[in-house]
Amino acid sequence: MNRNFFIKDVxxxxxxxxxxxxxxxxxxxxxxxxxxxxxxxxxxGKTSLLDAIEWCFTGSVHRLKKDFSTRRxxxxxLLKSLIRNNPSDMEVxxxxxxxxxxxxxxxxxxxxQTDESExxxxxxxxFKADGNLIEENNTIDSIIGKPIATDFYERFTCSYEKNIxxxxxxxxxxxxxxSSFLGGTKDIQVAIGxxxxxNANEGLISKLENKINSVHKPSYVILKDTYEKLETKLxxxxxEKETSSDIAELISDYPKVKAFDDEMxxxxxxxxxxxxxxxxxxxxKKQNSSLMKLRFLKEYSTAYNESKTYKEDLGKExxxxxxxxxxxxxxxxKEEDIQSIQGKDLDTIKSEKRNLESIKINLMKxxxxxxxxxxxxxxxxxxxxxxxxxxxxxxxxxxxQFVTRxxxxxxxxxxxxxxxxxxxxxxxxxxTEGFEKHREKEHNACPLCGSEENFPDKELELAKVxxxxxxxxxGKRADLQKEFDDCDTELKETYKTFYEYLLDKIExxxxxxxxxxxxxxxxxxxxxxxxSFSIDINQLTQSLLEEKKExxxxxxxxxxxxxxLETSILEQLVNEQGFLMAITSHHNQEQQxxxxxxxxxxxxxxxxxxxxxxxxxxxxxGNTTTDxxxxxxxxxxxxxxxxxxxxxxxxxxxxxxxxxxxxEIKEQKELFKESDKIYTRSKMELVEFKRISRDLKGLRVQxxxxxxxxxxxxxxxxxxxxxxxxxxxxxxxxxxxxxxKIAGLWANTKExxxxxxxxxxxxxxxxxxxxxxxxxxxLGQKESPFKCYFMDDPIQxxxxxxxxxxxxxxxxxxxxxxxxxxxxxxxxxxxxxxxxLERLISHKMKNFGVNFSxxxxxxxxxxxxxx
Numbered sequence: 024m025n026r027n028f029f030i031k032d033v034x035x036x037x038x039x040x041x042x043x044x045x046x047x048x049x050x051x052x053x054x055x056x057x058x059x060x061x062x063x064x065x066x067x068g069k070t071s072l073l074d075a076i077e078w079c080f081t082g083s084v085h086r087l088k089k090d091f092s093t094r095r096x097x098x099x100x101l102l103k104s105l106i107r108n109n110p111s112d113m114e115v116x117x118x119x120x121x122x123x124x125x126x127x128x129x130x131x132x133x134x135x136q137t138d139e140s141e142x143x144x145x146x147x148x149x150f151k152a153d154g155n156l157i158e159e160n161n162t163i164d165s166i167i168g169k170p171i172a173t174d175f176y177e178r179f180t181c182s183y184e185k186n187i188x189x190x191x192x193x194x195x196x197x198x199x200x201x202s203s204f205l206g207g208t209k210d211i212q213v214a215i216g217x218x219x220x221x222n223a224n225e226g227l228i229s230k231l232e233n234k235i236n237s238v239h240k241p242s243y244v245i246l247k248d249t250y251e252k253l254e255t256k257l258x259x260x261x262x263e264k265e266t267s268s269d270i271a272e273l274i275s276d277y278p279k280v281k282a283f284d285d286e287m288x289x290x291x292x293x294x295x296x297x298x299x300x301x302x303x304x305x306x307x308k309k310q311n312s313s314l315m316k317l318r319f320l321k322e323y324s325t326a327y328n329e330s331k332t333y334k335e336d337l338g339k340e341x342x343x344x345x346x347x348x349x350x351x352x353x354x355x356x357k358e359e360d361i362q363s364i365q366g367k368d369l370d371t372i373k374s375e376k377r378n379l380e381s382i383k384i385n386l387m388k389x390x391x392x393x394x395x396x397x398x399x400x401x402x403x404x405x406x407x408x409x410x411x412x413x414x415x416x417x418x419x420x421x422x423x424q425f426v427t428r429x430x431x432x433x434x435x436x437x438x439x440x441x442x443x444x445x446x447x448x449x450x451x452x453x454x455t456e457g458f459e460k461h462r463e464k465e466h467n468a469c470p471l472c473g474s475e476e477n478f479p480d481k482e483l484e485l486a487k488v489x490x491x492x493x494x495x496x497x498g499k500r501a502d503l504q505k506e507f508d509d510c511d512t513e514l515k516e517t518y519k520t521f522y523e524y525l526l527d528k529i530e531x532x533x534x535x536x537x538x539x540x541x542x543x544x545x546x547x548x549x550x551x552x553x554x555s556f557s558i559d560i561n562q563l564t565q566s567l568l569e570e571k572k573e574x575x576x577x578x579x580x581x582x583x584x585x586x587x588l589e590t591s592i593l594e595q596l597v598n599e600q601g602f603l604m605a606i607t608s609h610h611n612q613e614q615q616x617x618x619x620x621x622x623x624x625x626x627x628x629x630x631x632x633x634x635x636x637x638x639x640x641x642x643x644x645g646n647t648t649t650d651x652x653x654x655x656x657x658x659x660x661x662x663x664x665x666x667x668x669x670x671x672x673x674x675x676x677x678x679x680x681x682x683x684x685x686x687e688i689k690e691q692k693e694l695f696k697e698s699d700k701i702y703t704r705s706k707m708e709l710v711e712f713k714r715i716s717r718d719l720k721g722l723r724v725q726x727x728x729x730x731x732x733x734x735x736x737x738x739x740x741x742x743x744x745x746x747x748x749x750x751x752x753x754x755x756x757x758x759x760x761x762x763x764k765i766a767g768l769w770a771n772t773k774e775x776x777x778x779x780x781x782x783x784x785x786x787x788x789x790x791x792x793x794x795x796x797x798x799x800x801x802l803g804q805k806e807s808p809f810k811c812y813f814m815d816d817p818i819q820x821x822x823x824x825x826x827x828x829x830x831x832x833x834x835x836x837x838x839x840x841x842x843x844x845x846x847x848x849x850x851x852x853x854x855x856x857x858x859x860l861e862r863l864i865s866h867k868m869k870n871f872g873v874n875f876s877x878x879x880x881x882x883x884x885x886x887x888x889x890x
Contacts, residue, residue, distance in 0.1 A: 027849050028167060028809045029055035029122040030076070037108045037115045038078070039071040044884045046072065048876040055122055058837055058868055060890075061854040062861030063880025069854040073813050076852075077175060078106075079117040079132045080163040082145020085176035086184070091140055105139035115142065123166065123808070129153050130166065145172075167808045178800065182815035186793035211723045218716040228712045235705050243702040246695040253691055257684045260677055267674055277667045278660050282317055283648050286310065289671060303675050311668040316647045318661040320640070323604065326595035327640045333588045334633040336580050341626045342556075343575040349552035351568050357549060358565075360542040365561045369543045376536040382406055383529045392518035394425050400521060407528050418521040424514040431507040438500040589629075593618045596636060605639035606632040737802050742795040745828045746788065754792055787820040794818070794829065802847040810849040816856060826860065830867055837873045865890065 032048060035041040049055050061069045074084045084106075091105065107115055116133040134141075134148040141147040150161035157165050162172035171178065220226025225233075274289045281288075287310060354361070386403055389396035397418075404415055550560050556571065596604040602615035609628050621632060739753050755769045770778050784792065794817060801812060818826050833853075836846060855861050861879070868875040869890070877890035 027056070027123075028811060030059075030811060030850060031055060031120045031122055033072065033076060033079075034118040035072070035075045036117075037112050038075050038117055039106065040068050040108060040883045041071065041075070042108050042884070046878065046886075047888075048878075049874070050876075050888065052874070054874050056849050057851075057874030057876070058833070058864075059850060059852045060861065060864055060868070060875055060877045061852065061880070062858065062877070063856065063886070065856045066883065067880035067885075068883045069856075069880060070815055073180070073815055073852060073854070075117045076119065076813070077180070078142075079119050079130060081172040081175045082132065082148055082150065082162055083143045085180075086182075088143040091143070106134070106142045107139055113137075128166070130163070163809070169808065171807075171809055178804070179809075179811065180813045180815065181794065181797045181817045183790065183817050183819045186790045186817060211719050211726070215716060215719050215723065218712055218719070228709065228716060231705060231709050231712060235702070235709065239698070239702045239705050243695075243698045246691065246698045250688070250691045250695045253684055253688045257681065257688060260681050260684065264674075264677055264681070267677070268670060270671065270674055273667055273671050273674070276663075278663050280660060282314060282656060282661060282664065285648070286313070289668075301679070304672065304679065307668055307672045307675065311665060311672060313647065314661055314665050314668065316643050317656075318658060318665060320644055320647060321656065321658050321661060323595065323640060326592055326604075327637065329588060329592050329595075330633045330637055330640075333585070333592055334630055334637065336585055336588070337626050337630050337633070339575070339578045339580075340585075341630065343579055344626065345552075346556055346571065346575050350549070350556060350558065351572055353549060354563075354565070354568055357546060360546060361549075361560065361563060363539055364542050364546065365563070367539060369540065372536055372539050372543070376533060376540065378406075379529055379533050379536065383526070383533070386522070386525060386529065390522060392515050397421050397425065397518060400518075400525065404521075404525055407525055407532075414521060414524050418517065421514060421517045421521070424510060424517060428507065428510045428514055431503060431510060434503055435500070435507060438497075438503075589622070592633075593621060603632070603636075605636045607635065738795055738799040741798050741832065742791065744832050745795060745825055746791045751784070751788070754795070785820075787822060787825065790818060790820050791825055791829075798832075798847070805847050810847065811852070812848055812850070813852045815854050818855075818860075827863075830864055834867050834871050834873055837868070837875075839872050839874070 030048065032046060034045040036043050048059050049057070061072065063069060074087065078084050087105070104110060113135045114133065115135070116131060118129060118131045121128050121130060129152070131151045131154075132148050133151075136142070136147055145161050148161075150157045152166060159165075163175075164170050164172050216224070216226070218227050220229055277289050279288060287306070289307075382403055386400070389399045401415075401418065404412075404418075408415060546560075553560050553563065558567070558571065593603065596606065597618060598604060601617050603618065603621060606616045606621065608614040608616055608620070609631055616632065621629065624632065735755065742754050751770050751772060753771050755771065770783055772778065772783075801810070804810065818829060821829070833851065836848060837851065853864070855864070865875075865877050867873075875890060877888065878886050879889050880886045
């Protein structure tokens with residue numbers, strides 16, 4: 024059955040340098056087997072065409088992906104044009120029409136994601152065959168039924184860049200490279216990878232080791248330790264039970280006299296050893312708790328009664344001290360202030376103050392003398408001074424003064440004149456007396472303008488002349504003016520005196536009121552103190568304080584009596600650890616108090632401490648049933664009951680714990696056995712995995728050795744056919760070791776010296792070696808349905824003779840006589856930027872009848888078909 028695979032045409036859209044282009048190979052021919060020669064200068068799209076074919080078949084472009092991974096660019100700008108020709112066009116696709124099994128088939132791959140680096144992973148693009156979407160295994164593998172996509176670049180592509188890297192490879196790298204070429208161990212390598220891991224993937228062996236060390240082993244150790252501890256504890260409990268008292272003996276020792284009506288004698292509540300253990304425990308603990316409360320009440324009843332008495336005595340002493348500190352002693356310092364507020368009401372005082380402040384505001388509105396102002400002052404004075412106040416009687420004359428001043432003003436109106444000169448002369452005459460008085464006080468500056476130059480002595484003389492000029496008639500006016508001025512001065516003085524008197528009266532009254540208010544404020548605490556001792560501040564006197572002092576003092580007990588009572592209480596409350604029962608520090612409620620600390624307390628803290636104990640006692644008393652029997656009961660009886668019950672409870676609890684631990688041991692034993700089984704099985708699995716890994720590695724290496732042995736002869740022949748003028752006799756690829764993955768590429772010189780090839784061969788010779796191995800491996804894949812190979816300018820460093828030999832080798836392989844089903848290649852894509860080599864290959868193929876298609880690139884994406 025013919026299962027050959029032929030590429031007929033390739034259509035590219037928006038991929039790399041191609042916007043939209045189609046390549047039709049062997050157009051017009053029926054035979055698609057042969058050479059596809061791609062010639063033209065560098066940068067015209069030859070390699071991109073091969074990339075498009077690789078991407079369509081495999082979903083990746085090995086060389087681009089490797090270059091991108093090396094750069095590790097994540098910047099969006101640097102990702103542009105990684106695979107797209109036009110970044111604004113999201114769709115990238117490549118369609119390839121092929122002939123497979125003599126049937127036409129259209130293969131297509133499409134990518135439309137934003138991040139262009141995602142195009143290098145097949146799962147991120149759509150793969151179709153004849154329009155049908157292939158979701159699983161979406162590569163050429165699903166079409167030809169053989170896994171070639173993963174190693175497509177290594178097995179089917181030969182390029183100068185790949186060949187020359189042999190310089191950089193160590194023996195392990197060389198092994199990896201040629202092991203990939205040789206193939207046949209893919210499944211084994213996958214199995215080894217699954218077991219050992221690699222490329223940042225954790226293998227089954229590592230996972231199992233980690234799981235054993237982090238889960239199975241710790242779980243085993245913990246469960247084993249827990250199981251052994253439980254067994255040890257059970258043994259100890261069983262031994263303790265053997266040495267413990269018998270339950271029957273304890274019941275017989277239990278005092279039969281009831282401490283309270285509801286008390287149950289243990290013999291009445293036990294119905295044999297088979298009773299429910301939990302029920303027994305609850306009953307015993309409840310009864311024991313009641314007995315312990317009775318014991319506490321009985322044991323501390325004296326301390327309780329004494330504490331109440333002592334607390335009351337301390338309260339009286341606290342009251343006396345407080346009275347002395349808050350009321351009695353401060354009185355002598357505050358006596359005057361106290362007397363100032365006695366019999367007075369604060370609200371009334373504040374009201375009076377507000378009223379006076381209002382009067383003051385109204386009064387200040389009439390500071391300037393007017394008839395209305397005088398009337399208002401008299402009206403306001405009724406709220407400030409008495410009717411018989413002398414100042415009020417004096418102020419009565421102001422009314423007549425306003426009348427007189429008004430009459431004089433009216434008379435002066437008859438002497439008014441618009442003459443400016445006359446007005447000036449009158450001004451001099453009217454103020455002559457004032458000027459003289461001004462001079463007498465040794466003031467040299469004019470009182471009107473402040474100038475000394477304009478106020479000479481001769482001005483006074485001028486005033487006298489002005490009087491003579493104005494004459495006798497104006498002298499009457501001058502006298503009238505003087506009388507008016509004197510009247511005005513006297514009126515203002517009278518008004519001012521009365522105004523200031525009223526204002527002063529208000530200020531003094533306000534001062535006294537404020538003083539009383541302040542006394543009320545300052546004495547607030549003192550007043551509160553008086554109230555707390557039922558003392559009326561208005562009735563407070565020194566004699567009343569003395570009476571109160573004696574009253575409080577007579578209630579006090581002698582210091583020695585109090586000290587004796589305190590000692591008695593503390594000795595009863597102290598426990599074996601030296602702490603006082605139920606009394607804690609006032610600074611820290613969690614901290615218990617010792618006797619020296621309590622004695623150092625002040626009265627308030629002692630009262631608080633006693634209150635703690637009293638409340639504690641009363642709380643227990645309120646929750647405990649007592650009757651007449653309790654009063655006559657001896658504490659020894661209660662102690663005997665409690666002791667017996669404690670032992671019974673301990674025995675029952677031991678039985679309960681023995682049952683629980685026995686049950687827990689049973690469960691723990693099962694868990695431990697299961698954990699031991701898992702732990703042991705995991706260790707055995709780990710040993711087996713490691714053995715399998717070693718065997719697989721040996722099998723893989725042996726397989727590679729066998730394959731190398733198979734290609735050894737064709738490798739020598741091909742190498743010698745290409746490389747005919749060298750001192751190297753032959754090249755051997757040697758796989759070394761059983762499980763270690765190393766290989767040696769050795770050169771044998773004509774002097775029979777064996778040398779590591781990368782150390783002696785030139786770049787051109789290494790290219791010959793790489794081409795020889797590539798062709799030899801291809802010869803080993805003759806049975807593969809896919810025999811399309813891609814050589815991307817692989818002979819750049821080779822000399823002319825080697826190139827001619829290589830072309831002749833290709834011509835012979837592709838010759839019609841060799842196309843009888845035994846050839847290693849169905850289609851060979853060969854690119855070159857060397858125009859002479861392009862013409863040479865075209866000439867050779869044409870003259871020897873080799874079927875070939877010749878594409879000559881004239882620009883990026885532009886080409887002409889020459890054959």
